Amino acid sequence: MDSIEFYNTYKRVPQPAALTTELPRNNSFFQRTWQKHNKEIYAVQGTNGHVTINPSLTISPMIEIEKKFHFTPEQEAKIIASATFLGEKIQTDTYYDTLDFVLTCKDIWLRNRNGRFEIKTPLHVLGNKMALTQYREIETDEETCEVLHLPPCTLTNEILAQAGYAPFSTITTTRKRYQDEPYSIDLDSCDLGDGHPYLVAEIEIMTEENQKEEAAKKLVDYAVGKGFSIDYIRGKLLEYLYRHSPEHYKALVDAGVIYVPTIE
Known part of the structure; x- marks a missing residue:
């Protein structure tokens, strides 16, 4: 996009091996929610109020496009005015690394979310400010142990500590979720431990891969229409490091994990 530096995450959604499932409603939001939950995108057609898998259709690769924004109570009010409220939840994330930041300097993110260990590994090349950031998200202990070069086990804080990993x-986060077709919107109030909540909105759209640039522009236009600024912002974890651990933050900048835009 000509004049917009767009910092976002594109996630590829794998194709299904078999097309045999029927979805109970012909509703685009329900379809997307079901598809994302199963990490698969299917070709579908409406049949008597149901959504039926059509194995004869050619399936185009689908990706998620998302962008983060700061938000204010006024911008939240604009979202509420047109979107459907889907719910609110609280999640606690604890992130782990070695004392010399071995994981995060490779853009690998190990966390415990509400009692379950997860890890994200990069599919993109570090150090390219224009590259799309793509991650593989791993949610099983077996695969997480493999990434960490640990023998198969049920992960615990004790096992991670023995391997040199400690919480940093x-x-x-208190997350409110909204739907404003075709956009999914998360409004996060993040407690970074210093009494100053960090407010981050994340807007997401699903699209075919060959339409990602057009979809990204539409997403930005939608956000601007709601009063959001398209300026670069840090995600909640990077904001935490920026506030509380400047040495760690600088190491990630030097490693090419964080791109800090130049103000001209």
């Missing part, structure tokens, strides 16, 4: 950040 705990963030509690």
Whole structure:
């Protein structure tokens, strides 16, 4: 996009091996929610109020496009005015690394979310400010142990400590979720432990891969229409490091994990 530096995450959604499932409603939001939950995108057609898998259709690769924004109570009010409220939840994330930041300097993010260990590994090349950031999200102990070069086990704080991994950040997030077709919107109030909540909106759209640039522009236009600024912002964890651990933050900048835009 000509004049917009767009910092976002594109997530590829794998194709299904078999097309045999029927979805109970012909509703685009329900379809997307079901598809994302199963990490698969299917070709569908409406049949008597149901959504039926059509194995004869050619399936185009689908990706999620998302962008983060700061938000204010006034911008939240604009979202509420047109969107459907889907619910609210609280999640606590504790992130782990070695004392010399071995994982995060490779853009690998190990966390415990509400009692379950997860890890994200990069699919993109570090150090390219224009590259799309893509991650593989792993949610099983077996695969997480493999990434960490540990023998198969049920992960615990004790096992991680023995391997040299220690917590470096705990963030509690209150998330409100909205739907404003075709956009999914998360409004996060993040407790970074210093009494100053960090407010981050994340807007997401699903699209075919060959339409990602057009979809990204539409997403930005939608956000601007709601009063959001398209300026670069830090995600909640990077904001935590920026506030509380400047040495760690600088190491990630030097490693090419964080791109800090130049102000001209």
